[in-house]
Amino acid sequence: MIPTELYLVLEIEEKGRAKSSAALDAALSAAPFASVLISPTQDRPVDVPFANTIIELLQAKNIAALIADDASLARQLRADGVHLTWSKNQAERFAEARNILGERFLIGVDAGRSRDDAMTLGEAGADYVAFGIPPHVEDRATAAERQQVLVSWWNELFEIPCVAFDAADTAAAAQLAAAGADFVAVTIKASDAPDIARDKVRAFAAAVAGAKEIV
DSSP states (O other): OOOOEEEEEEEEOGGGHHHHHHHHHHHHHHSOEEEEEEEESTTOOOOHHHHHHHHHHHHHTTOEEEEESOHHHHHHTTOSEEEEOOOTTHHHHHHHHHHHHOSSSEEEEEOTTOHHHHHHHHHHTOSEEEEOOOTTOSOHHHHHHHHHHHHHHHHHHOOSOEEEOOOOSHHHHHHHHHHTOSEEEEEEOTTOOHHHHHHHHHHHHHHHHTOOOOO
């Protein structure tokens, strides 16, 4: 079983630049990351100047910097790629993003709970396929169980990396790692203080490191 790594989701907002920067520094000091997804807080645009600063910092550390849902902005800021959160038309969104970014940039796509979408996106050339739990889902316990099944299924059949998003806590993170997720996402919110960010990352890192494979 290949060890599961962490994938950092960093929420940013214009009014909280200093706090987000401090939280990011704390998170990066707590565990290694191959990728960081820069995401605005809900229903707000990306703070472009701040995102540019973060991208430069991450790339200087050889960490891939991704932008949420905006391929044009990812290209403009010379980020490493884009992550497409779940929607009902993922194949079309992926094709549009690839047309904007070309083959040099990374494109990861959340397939939600659809095996067909996951396979279609993998065949289309997604750099990773993600399984998350969209915010509108009310029965999150059932959705979490389904997510583990999808991660296990993908791990058994496909070589394209799998990222598990929206783990509710460290127990869920451990279960997703045990199911075979290549990466488990941990989210640092714009309101998180540095000590909270550091402790959260350390806890998730310990959880995935201690996960045992589901047989």
